[in-house]
Amino acid sequence: MTTTTTGTRTGRGPRRSRARSKGRGNGIMLTSGLAIALAAVLVPFYWLVIAGTHSSREVFDSPPPLLPGGHLTENLTSLQNTVSFGRVVLNSAGIAAVYTLCAGAVCTLAGYAFAKYRFRGRDPLFGVIMLGLVIPAQVTLVPLFTLMAELEWLNTYQAVIMPNLALPFGIFLMRQSMAALPDELLDSGRMDGCGEFRLFLKVVLPPMRPALAALGIFLFLYQWNDFIWPLIVLRDGASYTIPVALASLQGVDDTDYGAILAGTAVAAIPMAVVFLALQRHFVSGLLAGAVKE
Incomplete structure (x- = not known):
């Protein structure tokens, strides 16, 4: 043994x-x-x-610079003098903030309706919305531009904000997240006397905070980085967003790459900080949107 x-x-x-x-x-x-x-x-x-801290000539040195240079102030001053960069940053921040709030409300309400209400044509309508995920955005540029011209909205902020409020991915994310919400929770709220709008605010939204955080981050970054559509509808340099303003610095004969890179870094740093601070909510919100019915 x-x-x-x-x-x-x-x-x-x-x-x-x-x-x-x-x-x-x-x-x-x-x-x-x-x-x-x-x-x-x-x-x-x-x-x-x-x-972004080097001059245009130093940017193309071989080997490339790996330590900070002494031209950051010069590059930022060039940005301010050329495109009024401070105003451009405020334009982008304001447009992105308003778009995030409005598009977030539209996507959340639409997702709730598709997830928890039964009405004729619900599934075909949702399928049509999902087609927006596979149709290239460039296909819609001409009809959207024509519509903005008919409404006399060209060179206005509402022309940048309004066309993409019902973003297909946002509706899909909120619909999938809200589909996991138990129907019994809604029924109990109705039995306690909640109206539909109060039920939505008091019962539906609190459990959806991770999904709402993910949606907010996605919408803000989407609008902050948007280039093609603002380039088409904005005509006045005073109303430019950051991507459009930086693109306008690219000349045929001379391009101030130091200023462009400094502006790009200034635009990217706040977004990186926001994403890193809220990445836990972003990941959990996307996972909540992955619930399969």
């Missing part, structure tokens, strides 16, 4: 050692892969910030 027990323990020892060695090897490979992925993401962003 003693010999058998000893042999069994002796056999388990090498197996456990091999398992621990394999686990350490997998951990090292995973850590190495994550480190490479992190470097691939951070190195371009680091170079963007560094290049």
Whole structure:
């Protein structure tokens, strides 16, 4: 009996050692892969910030500059003098904030209606909305521009904000998130005397905070980075957004790349900070939107 027990323990020892060695090897490979992925993401962003502190000539030096230069103030001054960059940043922030609030309300209400109400043509209508995910945005530019001209909205902020309020991805995200909300919770609210609007505010929205945070981040970044549509409808430089203003600095004979890179870095840093601060809500909100009916 003693010999058998000893042999069994002796056999388990090498197996456990091999398992621990394999686990350490997998951990090292995973850590190495994550480190490479992190470097691939951070190195371009680091170079963007560094290049924004150099002149246009220094940006194209070989090897490229890896340490901060002394032209940041000069580049920002050039931006301000050329495109009134402070006003441009305020334009982008204001448009993105208003768009996020309005589009968030539209997408949330639409998602709630598609998830919890039964009406004729609901599924075909939702399918039509989902077609917006596969139709290229460029296809709609001409009819949208014609509509804005008929409404005399060209070179106005509402022309930038209004066309994309019912964003298909936003409606899809909120519909999938709200589909996981138990119908019994809504029925109990109605039995307690809640009207539909109060039920939506007091019962439906509180559990949807992660999904709402994810939707808000997505909508804000979508509008903040939008280039084609603001370029088409905005004619006055005083109403430009950041992407349009930076694109206007690219000349035929001379381009101030130092100023462009400095402006791009200034525009990217706040968005990176917001995303990093709210990434937990963003990830959990997207996971909530992945619930399968």
